[in-house]
Amino acid sequence: MRIKGFKFASARSFQKKWERDDVALIYSEREAALAGMFTRNRFKAAPVELSMKRVERGRCRAVVVNAGCANACTGEEGLADAEATAEAAASALGVSPEDVLVASTGVIGARLNMKGMRDAMPVLAQGLSPDDLSKVSRAIMTTDTVPKLAFEETDVGGVQCTVAGVTKGAGMIRPNMATMLAFIMTDFKAAPELLAEMLRKAVDVSFHRVNIDGDTSTNDMVLLMANGAAGGPLLERGTTACRNAADAVTKVCADLAKQMVMDGEGATKFIDLRIKGAKNELEARQAAHLISESKLVKTAFFGEDANWGRILAALGRSEASFSPDEVDLFVGDICLVRNGKYQGKAAETDATKVLKNRAFAVTLDLKAGVAEYNVFTSDLSIDYVKINANYRT
Structure with missing residues (x-):
């Protein structure tokens, strides 16, 4: 064109x-x-x-x-x-x-x-x-x-x-x-x-x-x-x-x-990471970026491991306002955590199936307001390490 x-x-x-x-x-x-x-x-x-x-x-x-x-x-x-x-x-x-x-x-x-x-x-x-x-x-x-x-x-x-x-x-x-x-x-x-x-x-x-x-x-x-x-x-x-x-x-x-x-270096997954129900956009943005940068979260995505605990732990380090016993976590349409409580093995099995896709969404509802923010991120693979270890050679 x-x-x-x-x-x-x-x-x-x-x-x-x-x-x-x-x-x-x-x-x-x-x-x-x-x-x-x-x-x-x-x-x-x-x-x-x-x-x-x-x-x-x-x-x-x-x-x-x-x-x-x-x-x-x-x-x-x-x-x-x-x-x-x-x-x-x-x-x-x-x-x-x-x-x-x-x-x-x-x-x-x-x-x-x-x-x-x-x-x-x-x-x-x-x-x-x-x-x-x-x-x-x-x-x-x-x-x-x-x-x-x-x-x-x-x-x-x-x-x-x-x-x-x-x-x-x-x-x-x-x-x-x-x-x-x-x-x-x-x-x-x-x-x-x-x-x-x-x-x-x-x-x-x-x-x-x-x-x-x-x-x-x-x-x-x-x-x-x-x-x-x-x-x-x-x-x-x-x-x-x-x-x-x-x-x-x-x-x-x-x-x-x-x-x-x-096309991220070594990327095998595309993740639309969404924060909703935040107090304001600033807090939603900070939380979204913090979670998207977590090496433990990103390696779990690479391993197609529905390790919801890593996602909540990363959220807990953020400055976002929320009550831990009110947070919901979804992988695709699968609710893994409802009101801060793990929803069991069946939900985790279904979430793992979602993670096998090339692209998927992860949503956290903080229930602290009406602000939303999303970040596009990728997983962290073995190839990412190899590419950057050898970048100047």
């Missing part, structure tokens, strides 16, 4: 000894309005620092993304490398360096192979095609096992518009942002301020709900670009057109977020 006015390409920049493309280019044929969200990790990578400044301008023409080298904790030299990458891309495209953003993912502490990056820019510019978004999704993979893309079409003020996105992320994943790179492109027309509002709301119900291993990266970045190439008027808040556009952005982000969890 094409997004009007956008073109894509990938090439090799030799950041690692991969026999595949490892750098990608996203290019808008016309100036695109821009919004972005970035990691809250204080060790921000050089490309994050540079792109954060350029997002403030609210517009761009291109994004360069490399895999294999994070360009993080590389000091002034790393920042100079990020700027040089943008300059090389701008030169190849015939645009201003200020209109080029950069993103990186990979090993922390290593400098970019700048010869490889510079050599790749003309190749990228010459290879641009409206049909090659899939090449971008493949080039930015690190420990990902599959590329991740999502598309939505919607009516925006009588004009058929497309929202498309790609993401990478399989490990070091915990919100604020979730550890990942994501790039959302659309051909509707919107001001940067409205795009930023759309993106914040979409991220809150998608990428901020992802928790694979509790770690937050130095390189997290989500960008939303809108070039208006589909035609139609500038979006206005409160209109049906604006709601349709925002819904499409949210659907793409949610789709990508779920794909990330399904």
Whole structure:
């Protein structure tokens, strides 16, 4: 599927000894309005620092993304490398360096192979095609096992518009942002301020709900670009057109977020962990993330063991308000704990059958209020340990 006015390409920049493309280019044929969200990790990578400044301008023409080298904790030299990458891309495209953003993912502490990056820019510019978004999704993979893309079409003020996105992320994943790179492109027309509002709301119900291993990266970045190439008027808040556009952005982000969890490092399970009946959303969110990060809970999911005690023990460490003798716990539709009391072997046997599925829900009802929150998480497998033990080798 094409997004009007956008073109894509990938090439090799030799950041690692991969026999595949490892750098990608996203290019808008016309100036695109821009919004972005970035990691809250204080060790921000050089490309994050540079792109954060350029997002403030609210517009761009291109994004360069490399895999294999994070360009993080590389000091002034790393920042100079990020700027040089943008300059090389701008030169190849015939645009201003200020209109080029950069993103990186990979090993922390290593400098970019700048010869490889510079050599790749003309190749990228010459290879641009409206049909090659899939090449971008493949080039930015690190420990990902599959590329991740999502598309939505919607009516925006009588004009058929497309929202498309790609993401990478399989490990070091915990919100604020979730550890990942994501790039959302659309051909509707919107001001940067409205795009930023759309993106914040979409991220809150998608990428901020992802928790694979509790770690937050130095390189997290989500960008939303809108070039208006589909035609139609500038979006206005409160209109049906604006709601349709925002819904499409949210659907793409949610789709990508779920794909990330399904492809979590070593993951064999997708768990929708739900907290309901909480005093407020803050307490529900804190409890959901704490449980989703529990190594004992996650290994039980991997073992398809309905170990309800681990889930309640994790909840008990949270700051959520509840009475232990009122809490209910469900695995799928099976009630394992009712009013704080174990429901017996038959219920556990039925819950174990649910855990054998690739995807399932776990719900805790705290009966302390009406607030709800859910997190998408995965299990913790033997392969996760192997992948991360050997990541730099």
